[in-house]
Amino acid sequence: MRVTINGKTEEVSGSTVLEILRAKDVSPQMVAVELNSKMLEREELGSALVKDGDAIELLFYLGGGD
Amino acid sequence: MPFLPDSEEQVTRYSRHILLPEVGGKGQQKIGQAKVLIVGAGGLGSPVAFYLAAAGVGMIGLIDSDAVDLSNLQRQIIHQTPDIGRPKVGSAKAKILALNPSVAVETYDRRLTAENALDLIGRYDIVVDGVDSFPAKFLINDACFFARKPLVHGGILRFDGRVFTILPGQSACLRCIFKQPPPPGSVASCQEAGVIGALAGVIGTIQATEVLKLIVGKGRPLTDRLLDYDARETRFREIKVAKNPRCPLCSERPEITRLVDLEPEVCAVRTA
Ligand SMILES: [Zn+2]
Numbered sequence: 040m041r042v043t044i045n046g047k048t049e050e051v052s053g054s055t056v057l058e059i060l061r062a063k064d065v066s067p068q069m070v071a072v073e074l075n076s077k078m079l080e081r082e083e084l085g086s087a088l089v090k091d092g093d094a095i096e097l098l099f100y101l102g103g104g105d
Numbered sequence: 106m107p108f109l110p111d112s113e114e115q116v117t118r119y120s121r122h123i124l125l126p127e128v129g130g131k132g133q134q135k136i137g138q139a140k141v142l143i144v145g146a147g148g149l150g151s152p153v154a155f156y157l158a159a160a161g162v163g164m165i166g167l168i169d170s171d172a173v174d175l176s177n178l179q180r181q182i183i184h185q186t187p188d189i190g191r192p193k194v195g196s197a198k199a200k201i202l203a204l205n206p207s208v209a210v211e212t213y214d215r216r217l218t219a220e221n222a223l224d225l226i227g228r229y230d231i232v233v234d235g236v237d238s239f240p241a242k243f244l245i246n247d248a249c250f251f252a253r254k255p256l257v258h259g260g261i262l263r264f265d266g267r268v269f270t271i272l273p274g275q276s277a278c279l280r281c282i283f284k285q286p287p288p289p290g291s292v293a294s295c296q297e298a299g300v301i302g303a304l305a306g307v308i309g310t311i312q313a314t315e316v317l318k319l320i321v322g323k324g325r326p327l328t329d330r331l332l333d334y335d336a337r338e339t340r341f342r343e344i345k346v347a348k349n350p351r352c353p354l355c356s357e358r359p360e361i362t363r364l365v366d367l368e369p370e371v372c373a374v375r376t377a
Binding site for chain 1: 145147148149150177181234235236237238239242259260261262265266267281282283286287288291292298300331333342344345346347349351
């Protein structure tokens with residue numbers, strides 16, 4: 040399945056957002072996720088189904104400033 | 106000090122602003138009356154303070170409890186080699202006044218805390234986030250929400266930067282995206298992971314531009330979208346976000362109803 044992750048098209052395995060995060064070795068604690076521009080709650084990641092052509096945004100914490 | 110349209114010095118100093126239809130004499134007047142609090146006089150705070158001072162912002166507040174360290178000078182351009190050891194707010198104030206003596210500068214040589222945040226922020230019109238830690242970033246976000254002050258958030262790390270403008274109650278806040286800070290120690294800070302120095306300039310100058318737009322009330326603020334900059338690839342991306350009906354802070358049924366100090370981060374590396 041091909042999805043767009045942060046603007047780049049990628050071949051992914053997994054049918055839910057959580058499975059894709061696991062495959063990419065991204066901890067759900069460390070990221071906010073949008074599926075097709077809709078923000079997902081952490082509890083929804085395991086049930087959010089991903090289809091071919093979907094767009095996922097992984098928003099990582101970015102904290103520095105000093 | 107307010108902009109004085111009868112002063113030749115002032116008209117000349119701000120002529121490139123006054124020429125802009127979006128600013129003009131009226132906009133320059135607004136800039137001269139504006140009060141902006143910069144939290145953190147470091148990497149982001151340096152360019153923000155310089156550009157806001159150059160623009161003639163009437164009053165600039167600076168809060169930071171640190172002293173200038175040799176390792177700061179690679180990116181914190183408001184501080185210079187002879188300033189090492191000096192409180193950052195005093196060092197920054199001196200540079201602001203040298204650049205533009207008509208700016209009133211208030212310095213607070215301390216940390217922003219749940220105790221002092223609302224009082225301090227309440228004295229200003231707009232707040233700029235230039236701090237290094239997540240607990241501080243969330244505290245600023247929350248305090249600006251309670252005080253109803255616009256906030257220009259910024260972040261830099263390694264080769265990555267981010268800017269995000271928040272109009273409390275109207276647009277998405279930091280907690281609409283990230284409900285809480287990451288677990289302590291899970292995300293690196295600049296002092297642990299490094300940062301390309303010029304990145305502070307890219308992000309800080311965008312923050313300063315956002316502040317000036319808010320002051321003159323022109324243009325479209327960077328609300329409800331994160332601007333992420335990847336300096337490795339020289340790529341800017343805009344990520345649309347929205348006010349989250351389940352935000353613990355700014356939604357209809359908030360979990361957070363007052364300011365609290367968040368767990369300070371445990372830093373693995375401390376370069377004194
Ligand atoms: Zn919110």
